[in-house]
Amino acid sequence: MNKIIKKEDSRVDGFLLVNKARGLTSMDVVRKVKRLTGMERRVGHGGTLDPLAEGVLPICFGQATRLMDLLINEPxxxxxxxxxxxxxxxxxxxxxxxxxxxxxxxxxxxxxxxxxxxxxxxxxxxxxxxxxxxxxxxxxxxxxxxxxxxxxxxxxxxxxxxxxxxxxxxxxxxxxxxxxxxxxxxxxxxxxxxxxxxxxxxxxxxRIGPFQLENTINLEEFAIAVSEGRWRELIRPPDSLLLNLRSATLSVTAEREIRNGQSVPLANHGSKAGHLEKHRLYSIDGRFIGIGRLDRSRNQWDPHKILMLKSPSPHAPDMGLEA
CATH class of the missing domain: 3.30.2350.10 (Pseudouridine synthase)
Structure with a gap:
């Protein structure tokens, strides 16, 4: 029997790294993932592979779809x-x-x-x-x-x-x-x-960006993970794409302002950042806020790409995996 996903538990944000098999289109994989998970909205792929091709095909869920333009520009x-x-x-x-x-x-x-x-x-x-x-x-x-x-x-x-x-x-x-x-x-x-x-x-x-073939899962293995109710454990957080960027933590006030589209003053953690350098920005409780770009002439962070995430990230400063 298929497990009914409660509405409050249905949100998923991040990347699923699929090893696409030969003969499938990239959209075939997206449609299969949607059917298996019941996720119909805000699901896409990050970089088309020809049917002949195999290998890394990142599937983007939720807020991670806002990073697709960055993903497809990766080497x-x-x-x-x-x-x-x-x-x-x-x-x-x-x-x-x-x-x-x-x-x-x-x-x-x-x-x-x-x-x-x-x-x-x-x-x-x-x-x-x-x-x-x-x-x-x-x-x-x-x-x-x-x-x-x-x-x-x-x-x-x-x-x-x-x-x-x-x-x-x-x-x-x-x-x-x-x-x-x-x-x-x-x-x-x-x-x-x-x-x-x-x-x-x-x-x-x-490989595409930081996502390696060795860390992918094929659709058959993913179907088993869905049936066992553990597929969400395979989703990588949105900021896993951006670990090549340095990180900074914003105060509660600065977080509120940057989410409202305002620039916020530069704190000590950005003192060595270069002009227009991008950083991963985090809240004081470890949630990934998005990408900020430093305007050195004004000593302020400008919002570049802001996400809405509820859970702390394992890549946040002082929370385990730090770039």
Whole structure:
């Protein structure tokens, strides 16, 4: 029998780290989590994964949905297998093969040299089979109609890239990249650079921001946790995304003022903070208030992103886990 969730106990704020399985869309995972938990409102995902891809997919609950814009801007770490010698119309294994070449003459040195050319900032053309809009329609909708339209290249960044393994015709790559990077496009571009073609045959997201693959749970395990009534224990607090920021504690008066959209005077804990530096802000009883930004010219905290949370955070100053 399904447990009836009392209204006063139904609020959940935080992140569930799901290990998305291959074949599911990101929205498939959100819908499954909603059905299992009975949570219908304020549930979303933080960073789309293609159906082919596996790995870290943060599911945001409640007040954590207000941090989704920060989450999707976090660096992402991928492990990708590229099958050399075959180009597809989707740039991955789900598409139709449009060209085949012999990759046997490609050397390890050539691959390593070409990979390094992608490190840093560069312009990337997004694939036709993507959710980007053009003329009010998703590109994949146009592609399904057999249409090919010109796509404006976007500037993307790869922080680190290296070859992990080579077992011809498959090369395994690790990359840490910024927002907007299409790993499928990288596979296609690498194949083009090597003059043999290539597409993504496997893709795993190992990390997004501070959230690691090792700390995820698959949907089958999550379903068991729901049936045993312990799924809330798996939810990470909203401020777990922000542990790279320093923290500060506000007085009762300062908390009230900043929640009302007012700036509050800088206390001793911000004396070493730089101009416009962001901090995690906490109440004196350890609740995460949100993100404050320091205006050094006025020696005041300005509200940047304020949340409404009822429970103390384990990451609050002097309450256990401190950044």
């Amino acid at each position: 992402k770490e991928y492990q990708m297998d590229v099958l050399l010698g075959e180009s597809t119309d989707t740039y991955d294994a789900e598409g139709a093969i449009i060209d085949q070449q012999d990759p046997s003459a490609v050397s390890r040195k050539q691959i390593e040299e070409e990979l390094q050319k992608f490190q840093g900032l560069f312009w990337q053309e997004p694939p036709m089979h993507s959710a980007l809009k053009q003329g009010g329609k998703r590109l994949y909708e146009l592609a399904r109609q057999g249409l090919e339209v010109e796509r404006e290249p976007r500037q993307v960044r790869i922080y680190e890239i290296k070859m992990l393994d080579l077992k011809m015709p498959i090369v395994t790559i690790a990359a840490v990249c910024g927002r907007g990077m299409y790993m499928r496009s990288l596979a296609n571009d690498l194949g083009t650079a090597l003059k043999c073609g290539g597409h993504t045959s496997s893709l795993i997201r190992r």
